[in-house]
Amino acid sequence: MTGRRLASDDELGGRLAELGGWIEWPVVPDLSARVIAAIEAGAPQPGVLARLSGFADVLAGLRRAGRRSLLIALIALLAIVVVAAAIGLGVPGIRIELRPLATASPSAATSAGPASGSPIGVSTPPAATSPGIALGLTVTLGDAQKLAGFGVLVPTVPGFGSPTRVHLLGSAPRARVSLEYGDQVQVTEFLGAVDPEAFQKILSAGSTVERVNVGGTGGYWIAGAPHELSVLYRNADGTSSWEVIEVTGNVLIWQAGQVTLRLQTTLDRDVAVDVASSAR
Amino acid sequence: MEGRPLQETDLIEQARRGDVTAYGDLVRRHQEVAVRTAQLACGDASEAQDAVQEAFVKAYSALGRFRPGAPFRPWLLRIVVNEARNRRRSAGRRSGLAVRIAEDRPKGDAAPSPEAAVLANEARRELLAGLERLSHDDRLVIGCRYFLELSEAETATALGVPRGTVKSRLSRALGRLRSAIQAGVGR
Secondary structure (H helix, E strand, O other): OOOOOOOOHHHHHHHHHHHHHHEOOOOOOOOHHHHHHHHHOOOOOOHHHHHOOOHHHHHHHHHHOOHHHHHHHHHHHHHHHHHHHHOOOOOOOOOOEOOOOOOOOOOHHHOOHHHHOOOOOOOOOOOOOOOOOOOOEEEOHHHHHHHOOOOOOOOOOOOOOOOOEEEEEOOOOOOEEEEEEOOOEEEEEEEEEEEHHHHHHOOOOOEEEEEEEEOOEEEEEEEEOOEEEEEEEEEOOOOEEEEEEEEOOEEEEEEEOOEEEEEEEOOOHHHHHHHHHOOO | OOOOOOOHHHHHHHHHOOOHHHHHHHHHHHHHHHHHHHHHHHOOHHHHHHHHHHHHHHHHHHHHHOOOOOOHHHHHHHHHHHHHHHHHHHHOOOOOOOOOEOOOOOOOOOOOOHHHHHHHHHHHHHHHHHHHOOOHHHHHHHHHHHHOOOOHHHHHHHHOOOHHHHHHHHHHHHHHHHHHHHHHHOO
16 A cells, blocks of 8 residues: 555545544443433433423414413413422422432441341431422321322331321322331332442442332332432323432332332331331 | 343333333443544543433433433534534643544454555555544544545534535535545545
């Protein structure tokens, strides 16, 4: 080749294309989990606007409408924004709950947690749930049962008693019901499923995941230092959503039929599994 | 079980509505060409992955401005190129092409004679050396067209220039490459 004249752009282009086939590109790992985690960690949502029923479409419609229609539409849009803000701007049906982290965790001192085979001990448990969290409307258990669109499961383990407070967020089929038992246990339920692979991939450092048996079905016990837990939910309507939860206690996630339940608690693993298994 | 894979337009629409799982599928579909593009734009293989990750996050945020029905790949690559360029600038270095020629022949290539293989390999290295002597912009436009096999229109969108500029910039870049190779040969 040396000394050979390069006749034309076409010839040179041909050589470059051939060279392209020989380039040793680095192997690209799957970036999707990292990208999604970064998005969930705080990047603006695309679609705060896009999700609000197609903001661009609304604006286009507004341009065509008269002033009165414009005013009505703006009021409607403002109402949507207020509602969206109230539920945390999450994907419909799934709300991103932001919880202040406590300074200590029930399992922080034993962050190896279940890996050691021993249950998580709780000596001086901090609150698993923070006061003042926007979990939706405070309702009676009966109302939650009527409005949730699914059979709300309630722990029936002897001595556990009734929930001290019941919350309902959203409406069927994307309603979410939260049952609080003092400051030690919170059970959140909704229609949908969990993608365990996804949440294990981006679990915070210092946290551990353990498969457990909850009433004959598989569940996941997540423990460790105060952590941010990202969970991919398969919603009942076929869509998927991520939820990022900052957790100061331990978390048990399991599924009962079409309903996914998440128990946040300061209780140790075995007790939490007993409580979960008794949910009827 | 899940049915046939979703079309890209469906994934984009779902992602625009906040479905990050659909967006994850888009990431997987385009991450390879995105990383290669970033590598050409910033001249650093390791920096390229970080740039692409950031670019995907930015693209997600910008999905509300994506015009439905428009080609997604060049739109994404423009964000990738911008991110990679910014990193290159902030690093304040003159980057090289940062690619290597494989020792093994690409799949499907017939085995040449040993002599022909040596000559062809030498020719490739000569070409690569010529590319290294070009400016960053020249290498980028050549890389987009011949290494990434982007169309002129895609290259124009990815680089943020009019299509005519791609044509003229490419023509000038090839001319300079020709000169660079001949200068290298003459040494």
